[in-house]
Amino acid sequence: MASVSMTVNGQAVTRDVEPRTLLVEFLRQHLDLTGTHVGCDTSQCGACVIHINGDSVKSCTMLAVQAEGAQITTIEGLAKNGELHPMQAAFREHHGLQCGFCTPGMIMSAIDLVKRNPSPSETEIREWLEGNLCRCTGYHNIVKAIQAAAADMRS
Amino acid sequence: MATDGIGASVRRKEDRRFITGRGRYTDDIDRPGQAYAYFIRSPHAHARIVGIDKSQAEAAPGVLAVLDGDDVKAAGWGGLICGWMVKSRDGSDMKAGPHPLLAQGKVRYVGDHVACVVAASYNEARDAAELVEVDYEELPACASTAHARDRGQAQVHDDIPGNTVYEWELGDLAAVDQAIARAAHVTRIDLVNNRLVPNAIEPRAAIGEYDPGNEAFTLYTTSQNPHVARLVISAFIGVAPEHKLHVIAPDVGGGFGSKIFIYAEECVCLLAARKVGLPVKWTAERSESFLSDAHGRDHVTHAELALDADGNFTALKVHTTANMGAYLSTFASCVPTYLYGTLLAGQYKTPAIYCAVDAVYTNTTPVDAYRGAGRPEATYLLETIVETAARETGRDPAELRRKNFIPADAFPYQTPVALMYDTGNYQASLDEALRLADYKSFAQRRAASEATGKLRGVGFSCYIEACGIAPSAVVGSLGCGVGLWESAKVRFSHTGTVQVLTGTHTHGQGHETTFAQLIAEKLGVPIDKVEVIHGDTEKTPVGMGTYGSRSIAVGGQAIVNACDKIIEKGKKIAAHLLEASEGDIEFKDGSFAVTGTDRAKSIGEVVFAAYVPHNYPAGLEPGMEETAFYDPANFTYPAGCYICEVEVEPDTGIVEIDRFVAVDDFGKVINPMIVEGQVHGGLAQGIGQALTEGCVYDDNGQLLSASYMDYGMPKAGDVPSFQVALTETPCTHNTLGVKGCGEAGAIGAPPAVMNAITDAIGVRIDMPATPEKVWRALQDRPMARAAE
Numbered sequence: 001m002a003s004v005s006m007t008v009n010g011q012a013v014t015r016d017v018e019p020r021t022l023l024v025e026f027l028r029q030h031l032d033l034t035g036t037h038v039g040c041d042t043s044q045c046g047a048c049v050i051h052i053n054g055d056s057v058k059s060c061t062m063l064a065v066q067a068e069g070a071q072i073t074t075i076e077g078l079a080k081n082g083e084l085h086p087m088q089a090a091f092r093e094h095h096g097l098q099c100g101f102c103t104p105g106m107i108m109s110a111i112d113l114v115k116r117n118p119s120p121s122e123t124e125i126r127e128w129l130e131g132n133l134c135r136c137t138g139y140h141n142i143v144k145a146i147q148a149a150a151a152d153m154r155s
Numbered sequence: 156m157a158t159d160g161i162g163a164s165v166r167r168k169e170d171r172r173f174i175t176g177r178g179r180y181t182d183d184i185d186r187p188g189q190a191y192a193y194f195i196r197s198p199h200a201h202a203r204i205v206g207i208d209k210s211q212a213e214a215a216p217g218v219l220a221v222l223d224g225d226d227v228k229a230a231g232w233g234g235l236i237c238g239w240m241v242k243s244r245d246g247s248d249m250k251a252g253p254h255p256l257l258a259q260g261k262v263r264y265v266g267d268h269v270a271c272v273v274a275a276s277y278n279e280a281r282d283a284a285e286l287v288e289v290d291y292e293e294l295p296a297c298a299s300t301a302h303a304r305d306r307g308q309a310q311v312h313d314d315i316p317g318n319t320v321y322e323w324e325l326g327d328l329a330a331v332d333q334a335i336a337r338a339a340h341v342t343r344i345d346l347v348n349n350r351l352v353p354n355a356i357e358p359r360a361a362i363g364e365y366d367p368g369n370e371a372f373t374l375y376t377t378s379q380n381p382h383v384a385r386l387v388i389s390a391f392i393g394v395a396p397e398h399k400l401h402v403i404a405p406d407v408g409g410g411f412g413s414k415i416f417i418y419a420e421e422c423v424c425l426l427a428a429r430k431v432g433l434p435v436k437w438t439a440e441r442s443e444s445f446l447s448d449a450h451g452r453d454h455v456t457h458a459e460l461a462l463d464a465d466g467n468f469t470a471l472k473v474h475t476t477a478n479m480g481a482y483l484s485t486f487a488s489c490v491p492t493y494l495y496g497t498l499l500a501g502q503y504k505t506p507a508i509y510c511a512v513d514a515v516y517t518n519t520t521p522v523d524a525y526r527g528a529g530r531p532e533a534t535y536l537l538e539t540i541v542e543t544a545a546r547e548t549g550r551d552p553a554e555l556r557r558k559n560f561i562p563a564d565a566f567p568y569q570t571p572v573a574l575m576y577d578t579g580n581y582q583a584s585l586d587e588a589l590r591l592a593d594y595k596s597f598a599q600r601r602a603a604s605e606a607t608g609k610l611r612g613v614g615f616s617c618y619i620e621a622c623g624i625a626p627s628a629v630v631g632s633l634g635c636g637v638g639l640w641e642s643a644k645v646r647f648s649h650t651g652t653v654q655v656l657t658g659t660h661t662h663g664q665g666h667e668t669t670f671a672q673l674i675a676e677k678l679g680v681p682i683d684k685v686e687v688i689h690g691d692t693e694k695t696p697v698g699m700g701t702y703g704s705r706s707i708a709v710g711g712q713a714i715v716n717a718c719d720k721i722i723e724k725g726k727k728i729a730a731h732l733l734e735a736s737e738g739d740i741e742f743k744d745g746s747f748a749v750t751g752t753d754r755a756k757s758i759g760e761v762v763f764a765a766y767v768p769h770n771y772p773a774g775l776e777p778g779m780e781e782t783a784f785y786d787p788a789n790f791t792y793p794a795g796c797y798i799c800e801v802e803v804e805p806d807t808g809i810v811e812i813d814r815f816v817a818v819d820d821f822g823k824v825i826n827p828m829i830v831e832g833q834v835h836g837g838l839a840q841g842i843g844q845a846l847t848e849g850c851v852y853d854d855n856g857q858l859l860s861a862s863y864m865d866y867g868m869p870k871a872g873d874v875p876s877f878q879v880a881l882t883e884t885p886c887t888h889n890t891l892g893v894k895g896c897g898e899a900g901a902i903g904a905p906p907a908v909m910n911a912i913t914d915a916i917g918v919r920i921d922m923p924a925t926p927e928k929v930w931r932a933l934q935d936r937p938m939a940r941a942a943e
Contacts, residue, residue: 028183033176034179034180034183035175035176035178037408038182038358039408040862042441044864044868045863076175076177084174084175088175092174097173098663098665099407099408099662101357101408102356103173104174104176107174126870127871127872133868135356135409137832137835137836138840138874139835139871140839141832
């Protein structure tokens with residue numbers, strides 16, 4: 001067992017884990033933060049995207065012990081005092097989700113895009129989402145939601 | 156009128172939990188003391204199992220049990236079933252090979268379930284699985300749809316000769332042959348409908364639980380139809396009587412058909428739970444999903460379309476070989492027959508149609524319904540042959556279709572392939588699509604593309620589907636083992652809030668919102684006071700689940716019928732409270748009023764009186780809760796016209812969709828925002844089939860496309876933004892006038908894309924039109940475009 005400590009959604013956590021524990025397993029099974037999902041085993045689907053020190057990362061591609069000391073934000077940590085993050089609100093307003101399974105990863109990924117590129121074009125959004133699969137929406141309303149959230153976040 | 160009722164694009168009630176990470180999918184649930192299952196799957200497409208040595212695994216750390224076929228046999232549990240009997244043209248029953256929960260002596264596809272390790276942790280189960288030694292004697296495999304019936308092919312099931320499940324037919328062969336002999340022109344095509352993997356982003360999962368005190372099981376599972384799962388697992392697998400089996404399908408992350416079916420893993424989790432005395436959880440890895448979720452499509456077809464000198468279709472003759480995989484999945488047999496052959500009239504008045512379908516076993520993953528199920532295959536065939544005929548006879552593809560449409564005044568229309576279309580207006584959707592796609596300026600756009608060295612093409616697809624599945628007596632007469640009605644219970648509380656309990660299941664379709672809108676419309680209760688409950692056999696009335704675009708047309712109508720009963724009872728109570736006669740009470744906008752007066756009681760007051768019946772009609776039951784079961788009189792027939800325009804880069808073969816217009820007639824629409832979203836998703840799956848997706852098996856039956864690195868899931872950059880619009884001919888046999896919208900996009904899109912590519916490059920290729928395939932086709936015909 002290895003001891004690992006990090007800050008998750010503003011709270012310091014320390015747990016003993018098997019060294020082979022993936023970060024996503026740590027979040028889901030050790031911290032019960034089940035909003036971060038696992039949709040594949042080859043790091044393609046992006047359902048597990050979280051923020052590590054502010055950057056979007058697929059939490060299935062790293063071990064929990066590699067996140068030692070990191071600042072982590074998951075989908076559960078986005079809304080503040082019950083108020084949705086503009087990206088969350090935009091996904092709802094523009095029907096950017098259906099079954100909801102890819103949604104947490106999509107939202108976390110999209111926030112990082114807008115941080116890097118406050119006015120992404122449709123093409124830039126579609127290229128950025130290369131690592132996030134959705135089977136329900138055909139991406140149409142996800143693109144609209146991200147454009148709307150970007151506008152909202154600029155203002 | 157209610158502002159959140161029918162026709163309003165209200166935002167979804169269910170979204171809050173999903174966008175905040177509070178959804179509750181099966182893998183999010185942990186039961187106290189739970190153990191974990193890991194399945195050992197066949198690495199061979201076809202092999203005899205000489206022996207299984209479990210001893211090392213059983214001794215490994217954390218291992219609680221290792222189950223194999225002998226354990227299933229010892230429990231007396233049966234195998235998986237196919238619930239739809241299809242008969243061959245000679246009247247004989249289809250040949251259903253046994254489908255054991257864990258292999259009995261033989262494996263028949265790569266991924267076949269052989270054994271199951273149960274351990275205290277997932278890692279321990281997975282580690283121990285490496286220690287289970289299965290001794291296989293490899294056998295030759297049959298992996299080809301087209302050649303499955305050839306002499307000398309490996310036999311998937313020893314006692315089913317020629318790998319033939321059935322030889323089914325529909326229609327008048329003699330009339331069709333006569334018409335073809337007399338035709339001015341006959342268009343002949345051979346095509347392949349590529350095999351797909353449904354790929355819901357949530358992998359399948361299950362938790363089995365056993366309560367020895369009550370001899371009762373609980374199953375959490377990723378199901379589109381928990382009551383059907385309960386029925387099959389109880390009555391056919393023999394796990395426990397139905398009242399001793401509680402099935403819960405919580406939030407489900409997409410289904411697209413693949414989660415209709417009853418699978419081995421969920422049953423084995425129940426057996427394991429009883430054996431080890433703990434809840435047992437299994438969650439598929441994506442690689443397992445590729446191997447073990449039922450696949451879709453996989454047809455090889457030859458077809459002939461006869462035309463007279465004026466371009467009228469006089470006959471259609473179709474011969475299809477449909478791959479069922481190694482075993483018959485739950486509804487596999489009906490997909491290439493009653494959901495395929497019956498759709499071959501399409502939107503056209505073709506007078507004579509004949510369809511023969513040979514269903515075959517191969518050493519591949521079972522194939523069953525995938526979004527559209529049979530109807531995409533029918534549409535792809537029909538819309539490809541119609542467009543080919545237009546090209547061959549020098550006619551405009553839109554006008555050839557228009558000429559052959561069933562006229563808007565000809566409904567109800569009896570097709571020559573069993574279905575009776577109740578309503579439609581195909582000219583209207585074609586005209587609207589032509590307008591939105593700016594078809595009249597296509598020639599200029601093509602010239603502009605050619606000026607930049609690119610090839611532009613336009614393609615059409617005028618689809619029809621039969622959904623709202625289904626009238627029970629009709630499907631019963633065709634071999635279906637169940638009724639396909641739907642149920643609903645509408646329950647008020649003292650304080651006027653409403654619970655709607657539905658037998659359908661929502662896994663992305665937005666029922667929690669759409670069904671609440673029905674309550675708002677019918678009963679005048681705002682949607683924030685309505686909760687829709689589904690997915691739990693101990694909460695909802697027995698229901699048949701969600702598939703075949705049935706939830707609104709069958710399940711929604713059941714809700715409306717329950718509302719009608721509420722109103723009927725409410726009138727009695729209101730008449731008593733208002734000292735009026737029941738016949739004088741009118742219900743509108745949530746208020747029971749005496750006709751022609753301002754005397755009224757709100758539905759809240761009436762409901763309160765029903766629960767606090769201090770001043771109440773004599774002899775009337777208290778309470779306000781009504782149940783309705785609705786069995787539709789006919790299928791519904793959504794239809795539409797899709798137009799796709801592509802630009803092909805000849806140096807690379809890359810196809811770019813420049814525009815995609817979808818005009819659909821879904822009848823009345825409850826929530827246009829949700830309906831458009833359903834269309835978008837279906838279109839992306841249809842475009843995926845056309846451009847990127849396809850299973851590849853090698854000759855030995857190894858699935859080469861078994862991960863997201865190898866299978867072309869459409870990404871955001873692979874699909875365009877869509878232009879969608881609606882036309883409306885209300886369904887005539889439900890009071891809502893609704894038809895259903897879940898599958899249309901996946902049904903209509905593939906031929907529109909492929910016809911556009913054919914138009915651009917001058918040669919027809921099979922799906923998926925990958926850059927390599929398009930490029931090779933262009934190399935074979937380098938001068939084709941220049942010569943025109």
